[in-house]
């Protein structure tokens with residue numbers, strides 16, 4: 001469970017500072033599905049990076065199960081990333097020199113999983129995203145949709161509790177987009193994952209019980225099925 | 235191990251980049267190996283020259299300058315009614331004689347292992363033509379200039395010391411302690427070939443028939459004497475119109491010391507014991523060597539070293555920058571790995587692994603280049619010459635002219651001695667070790683530099699980097 005309070009993030013751009021996040025308060029329960037929307041440059045990725053422990057907020061606290069990622073030591077943060085958080089990128093970010101299976105295996109390396117187990121788990125993960133037959137292919141030999149499936153398998157092979165996806169369908173063509181979102185939705189349900197999905201272009205995403213919008217670094221709830229009411233723009 | 239899988243994939247699938255870095259390193263390494271090989275070759279050549287001049291095993295020599303310089307006409311004649319043969323052997327005018335007893339005193343000096351006395355002599359075998367044999371222009375008949383050669387009296391108790399020790403017996407046998415009372419000689423191969431002498435031939439030295447028992451070959455350019463005979467025989471037969479008998483006299487003492495560090499003290503002590511003598515060591519002799527070998531030595535040590543250092547720094551800088559550029563291009567990849575929970579240390583290890591393997595490849599290629607460079611140096615380098623003003627213990631050159639007005643013999647007491655050596659650039663194991671070490675260090679530096687640069691980035695920043 002995530003508890004964010006008063007989270008702000010400013011970047012320095014030359015002399016000016018950019019407030020990428022301002023005063024974000026947010027609670028995400030275990031097993032929640034939150035979709036975040038918003039136009040480019042409004043802070044969605046910044047928020048997701050902070051949730052993933054890839055960046056630290058300038059102000060505020062980011063608690064994951066009671067531990068503050070904002071002040072956690074780098075070593076522990078690395079461990080949290082290795083064990084608890086799966087991350088899916090817009091541009092897949094597969095290692096170009098590694099095969100599909102090896103890319104998935106890379107996520108198990110920091111956990112010290114023995115080689116044989118690493119192989120079987122990677123194969124299982126690839127099978128679970130429908131890529132059982134392409135394990136030896138290089139990223140360059142796969143379509144965008146297939147690469148993103150590898151990306152998802154890689155995020156999930158460690159069996160994390162949280163899955164963060166930053167515009168996972170952003171680089172895909174229309175037909176593949178819904179497939180990927182559908183896959184994430186299915187996997188979330190099967191594994192009872194906490195899913196934070198940044199996307200803006202598909203109705204599927206609206207199946208999420210909670211939908212929020214980022215605008216100028218501020219997070220606003222659009223709809224929250226927990227309180228069962230639409231939250232209007234302010 | 236995933237480390238190795240990843241390493242192999244990176245190196246094989248991005249081979250051109252690794253090859254580029256390795257080639258850069260190999261040029262630097264190759265130059266270092268070549269320069270090291272060349273300077274090893276030069277110092278080998280120098281050792282060879284010093285051995286040729288000095289005698290293997292000799293650390294210090296003791297000589298004495300002649301009390302009065304004798305040169306010009308040492309011997310003159312007026313042609314008579316019949317030809318007259320003269321055959322005599324004299325100490326060279328440039329060198330003074332030392333009492334034989336000095337050898338024993340030198341041998342007792344602290345730090346001296348052994349001391350050997352030796353005597354260099356000039357032998358002249360000439361037949362003065364009769365008046366009727368001289369042509370109208372006063373020219374003597376062909377062949378009447380006779381035979382001139384140099385003889386070295388060798389201390390039979392210390393055959394491993396002095397110029398005799400530098401030679402290798404090609405045929406026959408060496409001199410032995412039991413030869414003290416025999417008229418036996420070992421001939422220099424150069425002289426023997428020129429005069430058709432073989433083992434068993436008889437040679438007239440100072441009017442005595444000597445049996446040639448062996449033929450010795452001196453190292454390139456060596457040959458401090460044409461014949462080596464027992465010292466006692468040399469002392470017994472040497473004489474000349476203007477010198478007294480030389481029995482129990484020597485002109486050079488060859489000294490071996492316990493270790494090179496003892497040389498200065500030994501020199502001082504001998505100078506004190508034997509006032510008026512000149513004590514030289516091979517290092518002091520090396521200082522007196524002139525000619526292209528000396529220039530080559532300073533070239534190898536000065537220019538060569540700088541060239542190698544510059545090449546190495548350039549190669550290292552290039553390899554480091556290339557590696558850093560390769561790493562920078564993969565920044566997002568490393569950001570991804572950190573998202574997966576990889577520790578910075580593991581990522582740096584991966585980069586280090588790649589750059590170390592690349593460095594080793596560079597070392598192998600560099601060693602190959604080094605061998606090529608060394609071969610080129612050996613092939614292209616001109617013959618080196620070394621000239622010493624005074625060659626301790628060897629007789630000066632003699633020049634005899636003969637005409638109607640008489641015979642004139644001139645001797646340049648301080649003759650120069652020039653030796654030609656070929657430069658063999660030699661790749662040594664140490665140079666190879668150095669090359670591998672340098673390339674490894676280069677790889678490690680390059681890898682650490684690249685790793686350090688990406689480890690400073692927050693993962694989120696690394697992920698934002700576009701290639």
Ligand SMILES: Nc1ncnc2c1ncn2[C@@H]1O[C@H](COP(=O)(O)OP(=O)(O)O)[C@@H](O)[C@H]1O
Nearest residue numbers: 011018020039040041042043044045046047695
């Ligand atoms: N590392 C950074 N350095 C400087 N500015 C940044 C950095 N990361 C994000 N920003 C800025 O923060 C704002 C929000 O960016 P981002 O979170 O990527 O937006 P979104 O994902 O919604 O498109 C933008 O103005 C962006 O330029």
Ligand SMILES: [Mg+2]
Nearest residue numbers: 044045046166
């Ligand atoms: Mg974004």
